[in-house]
Amino acid sequence: MRGILFAFGLMLCALPALAFDIEATQDFGPEAPLQRLSVLSTTDTAILEPVITAWLERNPGLGLRYVMASSQEVYRAIAEEGAAFDLVISSAMDLQMKLANDGHALALPADLVAGQPVWARWRDLLVSVAQEPVVLILSDSALRAGEEVPRTRRDLIALLRDNPERFRGRVGTYDPAESGAGYLFAAQDARLSDTFWRLAEVMGRLDARLYCCSVDMIEAVRAGQLLVGYNVLGLYALAGHSEGLTVVELEDFTLTLLRTGLVPRMAPEPEAAVGFLRYLLSQEAQALIARGSGLAAVEAAAFERNPHLRPIRLDPGLLANLDPVSRQRFLAEWRAAMEQP
Amino acid sequence: MARPVAFSLRRRLVGQLLALAAVLALVLSLAVRIGAERAAQATLDAVLGSAALALAEEMRAEEGGVVIDVQPATFSMLAAMGEERIFYRVDIGGQTVTGYGDLPLPEGLPTTLAPVFYTVPFRDARIRVAAVARSLRVEGRASPVLVLLGQTREGQGAIAARLGWQAAALGLAVFLVAIPLALLVARSLTAPIDRLAEAVGRRGPRDLRPVRDPAPRELLPFVTALNSFIGRLRGTLSQTETFIAEAAHHIRTPLAVMRNEAELALRQSGEEATRARLRGLIRSADDAARSAGQLLDHATVLYRADQADWARLDLAEMVRAVAARLAPASEMKDIDLVLDIAPALPCEGDAVLIEAALRNILDNAIKYSPPDTVVEITARIEGETALVRISDRGRGLGGAAPERLLRRFRRGDNVGDVTGSGLGLTIVEQAASAMGGSFRLRAREGGGACAEFCLPLV
Numbered sequence: 001m002r003g004i005l006f007a008f009g010l011m012l013c014a015l016p017a018l019a020f021d022i023e024a025t026q027d028f029g030p031e032a033p034l035q036r037l038s039v040l041s042t043t044d045t046a047i048l049e050p051v052i053t054a055w056l057e058r059n060p061g062l063g064l065r066y067v068m069a070s071s072q073e074v075y076r077a078i079a080e081e082g083a084a085f086d087l088v089i090s091s092a093m094d095l096q097m098k099l100a101n102d103g104h105a106l107a108l109p110a111d112l113v114a115g116q117p118v119w120a121r122w123r124d125l126l127v128s129v130a131q132e133p134v135v136l137i138l139s140d141s142a143l144r145a146g147e148e149v150p151r152t153r154r155d156l157i158a159l160l161r162d163n164p165e166r167f168r169g170r171v172g173t174y175d176p177a178e179s180g181a182g183y184l185f186a187a188q189d190a191r192l193s194d195t196f197w198r199l200a201e202v203m204g205r206l207d208a209r210l211y212c213c214s215v216d217m218i219e220a221v222r223a224g225q226l227l228v229g230y231n232v233l234g235l236y237a238l239a240g241h242s243e244g245l246t247v248v249e250l251e252d253f254t255l256t257l258l259r260t261g262l263v264p265r266m267a268p269e270p271e272a273a274v275g276f277l278r279y280l281l282s283q284e285a286q287a288l289i290a291r292g293s294g295l296a297a298v299e300a301a302a303f304e305r306n307p308h309l310r311p312i313r314l315d316p317g318l319l320a321n322l323d324p325v326s327r328q329r330f331l332a333e334w335r336a337a338m339e340q341p
Numbered sequence: 342m343a344r345p346v347a348f349s350l351r352r353r354l355v356g357q358l359l360a361l362a363a364v365l366a367l368v369l370s371l372a373v374r375i376g377a378e379r380a381a382q383a384t385l386d387a388v389l390g391s392a393a394l395a396l397a398e399e400m401r402a403e404e405g406g407v408v409i410d411v412q413p414a415t416f417s418m419l420a421a422m423g424e425e426r427i428f429y430r431v432d433i434g435g436q437t438v439t440g441y442g443d444l445p446l447p448e449g450l451p452t453t454l455a456p457v458f459y460t461v462p463f464r465d466a467r468i469r470v471a472a473v474a475r476s477l478r479v480e481g482r483a484s485p486v487l488v489l490l491g492q493t494r495e496g497q498g499a500i501a502a503r504l505g506w507q508a509a510a511l512g513l514a515v516f517l518v519a520i521p522l523a524l525l526v527a528r529s530l531t532a533p534i535d536r537l538a539e540a541v542g543r544r545g546p547r548d549l550r551p552v553r554d555p556a557p558r559e560l561l562p563f564v565t566a567l568n569s570f571i572g573r574l575r576g577t578l579s580q581t582e583t584f585i586a587e588a589a590h591h592i593r594t595p596l597a598v599m600r601n602e603a604e605l606a607l608r609q610s611g612e613e614a615t616r617a618r619l620r621g622l623i624r625s626a627d628d629a630a631r632s633a634g635q636l637l638d639h640a641t642v643l644y645r646a647d648q649a650d651w652a653r654l655d656l657a658e659m660v661r662a663v664a665a666r667l668a669p670a671s672e673m674k675d676i677d678l679v680l681d682i683a684p685a686l687p688c689e690g691d692a693v694l695i696e697a698a699l700r701n702i703l704d705n706a707i708k709y710s711p712p713d714t715v716v717e718i719t720a721r722i723e724g725e726t727a728l729v730r731i732s733d734r735g736r737g738l739g740g741a742a743p744e745r746l747l748r749r750f751r752r753g754d755n756v757g758d759v760t761g762s763g764l765g766l767t768i769v770e771q772a773a774s775a776m777g778g779s780f781r782l783r784a785r786e787g788g789g790a791c792a793e794f795c796l797p798l799v
């Protein structure tokens with residue numbers, strides 16, 4: 001049975017034309033492994049590579065196929081295509097929540113779930129494997145001599161408003177209409193503080209540029225096209241060389257995104273998936289991720305040390321983010337704030 | 342005697358209490374479970390309903406469409422109660438605008454702004470749904486709006502189950518505490534029975550008074566039955582005694598009349614042959630009367646031996662009395678009764694039996710002795726017993742084995758013209774053994790017989 005399931009899983013993976021768009025596929029482990037775990041993820045292969053290698057070393061005979069796709073495609077693959085993956089890791093918390101809420105996730109073993117802090121899991125279906133702060137990045141040339149690095153949104157608003165000629169066209173942020181993550185951050189910002197709308201107005205007046213992805217924003221800042229990048233995922237900001245720019249965790253609050261993992265109900269090898277997930281959550285693997293990529297480990301203490309860090313709540317409240325009608329209304333409001341006369 | 346099948350009231354009581362408590366614990370658990378489920382359902386419904394209402398009420402039509410504000414906080418709150426899953430659906434004019442289009446509709450559509458609740462299976466779970474209807478003016482026309490908000494209720498079930506288990510545990514604990522209490526109660530309940538049994542068991546064998554010991558009302562039927570049984574027993578016994586007395590009377594009286602008539606006839610008759618006949622008749626009547634007396638004595642001994650109605654008495658005193666009673670008979674034959682009797686011989690026994698035994702022994706000694714002889718009567722302590730020895734210089738046992746002479750209606754070969762029924766020694770032997778004593782008859786050295794009657798000393 002297991003063999004058949006496995007073969008079936010392989011067949012699905014090997015199908016040349018999957019119904020969803022894949023960005024990259026990489027096989028780890030031996031050529032012909034006894035068992036191959038297939039992981040669908042939004043995270044760059046390079047970031048998880050050391051963990052995968054370490055895990056395969058501990059489990060000789062196993063192989064791992066790592067498929068990378070965008071968060072929308074990851075969601076579609078599981079919810080609509082029923083693709084045979086054993087583990088799904090995504091940074092789109094809302095989509096992952098919807099998968100779990102709608103019954104696409106398999107219950108994880110109690111001991112694995114019990115070890116996780118309450119904010120880092122939902123029921124026994126969804127667990128956080130990494131956390132990343134959503135930060136502000138400043139080009140070194142953004143500040144004149146004597147000017148202080150803004151520590152809060154209020155500071156940032158003041159800085160932008162007081163120097164319109166310096167920042168016009170040189171402020172960037174996510175386009176919430178285009179990016180799921182951008183929408184999630186904007187909605188969370190709006191929920192947590194009124195300053196968001198004032199910031200949106202200020203950025204609109206400065207003809208802020210909108211981006212689909214963090215990487216592009218960081219590149220633009222590094223290249224000098226942008227002076228300020230707002231709501232940038234910490235992971236990407238810190239991953240590259242950070243000379244020439246400053247990373248700021250705003251002190252009024254800094255959203256913290258949780259990268260979450262779940263085992264889909266259709267998983268051909270759920271036990272192996274749980275095994276990998278268990279390793280991924282172990283201190284050793286968390287340390288490996290942190291060292292290699294700067295992706296922060298899931299750690300309750302981080303929030304005690306840094307009270308400004310706010311983990312985005314991992315619960316069905318996220319479903320409201322996905323409601324198309326609400327979304328349209330929010331985007332309309334956002335556009336209205338950005339596009340002022 | 343076969344004992345009646347014994348069962349324990351106490352064990353039965355505890356068993357029944359156990360069963361009762363188990364049933365009680367179960368019922369309690371179920372009741373609490375159902376109650377908790379209802380209460381939890383009502384509470385959660387209220388929250389769910391108000392969330393659905395809020396969602397419906399905040400909808401409004403603007404240019405370019407209907408504004409629906411799905412608040413993350415609402416979902417967070419609904420899900421927080423036991424980490425439930427959330428599903429929703431908004432229909433406007435029969436068209437699903439947002440949410441889960443396959444969420445089942447209620448059976449009857451709600452008419453006012455009051456939510457309607459129902460439970461349906463959805464996806465792989467059972468969900469509780471609140472449905473709220475209202476109407477909205479969209480582009481100048483009133484359109485019906487239906488808002489469905491559903492959540493799983495795993496937390497509710499878990500709470501109810503936990504409360505149910507707690508109630509069951511409580512029931513069980515109460516019941517465990519109840520066991521020793523029940524045992525105590527059972528003991529105090531059965532104590533009067535034990536006391537009554539002890540009081541009845543302590544009674545003497547002849548004590549046939551009705552039971553008057555205090556008894557609980559529930560035992561009164563038993564006590565009444567016992568008393569009526571005792572009453573019947575007493576009746577039967579007194580009937581037997583009366584019968585024996587009456588039988589003696591009925592035999593002796595006509596015999597006495599017959600003897601008197603014969604004596605009268607003897608006095609009046611001058612014919613020697615007739616007189617001889619009449620004398621024979623008188624002797625036979627005496628014989629018969631004597632036999633009847635012995636028979637009655639024998640019956641009395643048998644009856645009283647069974648009664649074992651012992652009392653403390655002085656054997657020496659009784660020997661003296663019997664000797665005094667038979668003194669006339671010995672004087673008639675010029676036989677000397679030589680008494681050597683201890684001052685007191687305390688014994689326990691039935692005076693009637695002892696009197697009958699002593700009388701028969703002494704009677705034999707006088708009867709089977711020739712005139713002008715001596716009968717010695719000694720009574721003294723010998724070891725643990727009181728010994729009465731009656732020795733004569735009569736005809737002796739004639740070589741007959743003494744044990745044979747003890748049998749019923751057995752007489753010796755040496756009796757000659759001495760009348761008797763052969764019951765005397767049987768009476769003696771039975772009386773002695775009934776009271777734990779013994780009787781021995783043997784030939785006396787130098788002629789005559791020696792009878793020894795022993796009773797244990799007190």
Ligand SMILES: Nc1ncnc2c1ncn2[C@@H]1O[C@H](COP(=O)(O)OP(=O)(O)OP(=O)(O)O)[C@@H](O)[C@H]1O
Pocket residue numbers: 631635701705706709733735736737738746751752753754755756760761762763764765766767789790
């Ligand atoms: N003192 C005695 N001397 C000689 N023989 C005796 C003596 N006592 C008893 N016997 C013998 O034992 C027999 C049985 O005695 P027992 O007293 O039972 O009967 P009974 O004297 O013949 O009749 P009853 O006493 O009933 O009128 C007697 O018939 C007699 O032969």
Ligand SMILES: [Mg+2]
Pocket residue numbers: 701704705761765766
């Ligand atoms: Mg006799």
